[in-house]
Amino acid sequence: MAGNMELICKRCFPQAIRVTDRFHVQKLATEALQEMRIKYRWEAMDAENEAIEQSKRTGNPFQSEILHNGDTIKQLLARSRYVLYKKPSDWTASQKDRAELLFGRFPDLKTAYGLSIGLSQLFENTKDKVFGLANLAKWHEKVRQTGFKAFNTIARSIQNHYQTILNYFDHRSTNASAESFNAKIKAFRSQFRGVKNIEFFLFRLTQLYA
Known part of the structure; x- marks a missing residue:
């Protein structure tokens, strides 16, 4: 489907320059960070379950470690979701x-958070393609040094699409307007519970939004 859409765009807009949306790239980094947080959370849950089972076998009462903000380790990892965004x-x-407690306990999350924020700042602070390419290369090297699997996957994806990603720096274009228009179309369509006559539907769209 994606390949067909690309061919359609090339046919209809032969002079257009393709740009990979920066917010999509940043979202991948955020998702990689959250994936690491969730992994640590599952490990904390497993450790707690094991400690509870051990306490039952030995007859010693189980007591979770309570941090100074009132969180257990499991709660710290669960409640840090929005902090990392x-x-x-x-x-x-x-x-x-909570961030200080999280990063103190899990230094890998602090490093991964730095990678995620660093990618966002790269797009915000870089002025042109030349510096963009150089800064992306530096970011790639930081990722390589960490050895984080989730971020290595993103780095490979960026490397495979770096040309369209760098096109962002020409005019700092994003697909925000396209996403907004798509939302309007969906809202308009939902009023009629589907579309039976596509030609008439497209005609009405041109009258409203063209």
């Missing part, structure tokens, strides 16, 4: 405290 400047006081 934000920039440090946007953290509340409690989120800042």
Whole structure:
């Protein structure tokens, strides 16, 4: 399907320059970070279950470790989800405290968070393709040094599509307007519970939005 869409775009817009949306690239990095957090959370849950079973066998009461903010380790990892989506400047006081506890316990998450934020800052602060290519190369090297599997997958994907990613720096184009228009079309379509006459539907769209 994606291949067909690309051929359609080339046929209809032969002079257009293809741009990979920067927010899609950043989303991949965020998802890799969250994947690491979830992995640690499952490990914490397994450790807690094992400790509970051990306490039953020995007759010693089980007591979870409580951090100074009131979280257990399992809760810390669960409640840090939104912390990792934000920039440090946007953290509340409690989120800042939770981040310090999280990164102190799981330094790999701190490194991965730095990679995610670093990619976002790369797009925000880079002015042209030349510096964009250089900064992406530096980011790739940081990823390689960490050895994080999830981020290596993203790095490979970026490497395979670097030309269209770098096209962003020509005009700093994103697909925000296309996403907005798509949302309008979906909302319009939902009013009629589907479309029976496609030609008439497209005609009405041109009258409303053209």
